[in-house]
Amino acid sequence: MFDLHERLAEDCHWLGDFPLCRLLLMNDSHYPWFILVPRVAGIREVYELPEEQQVQVLQESSLLGRCIMGCFHGHKLNVAALGNMVPQLHLHHIVRFPSDVAWPGPVWGKVPPTAYDDAELARIKGMMGEVLSSQAIDYQAA
Template sequence: MTQGQKFRLHERLAADTISMGRTRLCEVRLMNDKTWPWVLLVPALAGIREIYEMSVEQQQMLIQESSVLSRGMMEAFSGDKMNVAALGNMVPQLHLHHIVRFEGDPAWPGPVWGRQAPVPYDENSLVGVRRALAPVLSVLDVV
């Protein structure tokens, strides 16, 4: 992290996701694609591109938050597989994707990226996904 630099969410993440709040470490963002339950954790640390650039304490907190989110999403959506990835090829800011996958979903068993155009949430489906995620966000102490 560069001295004096302040955390700012990458513009692509801001455009493609919906804020769900913040944990002690991360911005919690819902991918605006209702095809899959898909949540991102974005460590609120300026200038971080890779997990190894974080302190050991921050790394442990990220893994703990990711694990809680993964378990909660699988319970909420009864998925067949949880995909967790930190690619960063398009957006260099460190962010972890958490995607609940289902056998027979539009991209199964391949990756979701580039498979189809995103299907944005409408107001009703956004209310539903927020309701489904509420228990895990509560455990994560999202504010």
């Protein structure tokens, strides 16, 4: 049975589910920062997934990357699976800009997170809801 790690549940907003992964938004308005979490219990590393699910994770990651880079007009997309603090397999997708507070370095620990205000959170949820509903249907059919 899949359970989202408590740290991810505390730090993120749930946006929806792809066929395999849960889509989260990190509650840090400094960056468009999304996290994919495969809904598979007990997995820490991509190689632990069956091959079909490894392919599925890559496809969902690529779809998310295309969507968020288009929506946010990013300069660079950082994708990482560290897991040092949260052992549950999860993939960070962070849209970066030369103007962001951590550029060009990594985002971790640069500045304290600033939570989204209600209006911005609603805007992102709406935008990503449209992406999930339109893209995921085509994606599932592929």
